[in-house]
Amino acid sequence: MPLRLYHHAGGMYREDGKVVCQKCGAELDDNLLSADPCLIQSTSVIYHDGLYWFINVSGLHAELCIAKNIIGQIQYLKIRCADKATANKLHDLVIRSVEEEGAINISGLYSVSDELFNFIENNRDKIIFEE
Numbered sequence: 001m002p003l004r005l006y007h008h009a010g011g012m013y014r015e016d017g018k019v020v021c022q023k024c025g026a027e028l029d030d031n032l033l034s035a036d037p038c039l040i041q042s043t044s045v046i047y048h049d050g051l052y053w054f055i056n057v058s059g060l061h062a063e064l065c066i067a068k069n070i071i072g073q074i075q076y077l078k079i080r081c082a083d084k085a086t087a088n089k090l091h092d093l094v095i096r097s098v099e100e101e102g103a104i105n106i107s108g109l110y111s112v113s114d115e116l117f118n119f120i121e122n123n124r125d126k127i128i129f130e131e
């Protein structure tokens, strides 16, 4: 089961060895994420099969990122599509995910939509992750 983990918008403090979001009081994990969204709209990361899924937008370019870890030295997997149609559809869904939360000209991290996640999961024979 994929797990959607949310970033938190406010500051954070440490209490009894836990890291807590100042805005909503959620306890954050080692990646400063939690299963509950913050009070302020924030982006999320999907955690599935030991991999973190998110979108990185920079310089008008949106990149789907699948990484083994998201702190320290981030280890990205290469994503390869077996055919052009799959690559085009994947690109469209990445852009649509970005537009749901912001815009391609606003750099930063964006969430992978459920539609994008499901498309990849249903086409894993054509969408290959490589180390």
Ligand SMILES: [Zn+2]
Pocket: 008, 009, 010, 021, 022, 023, 024, 025, 026, 037, 038, 039
């Ligand atoms: Zn919060």
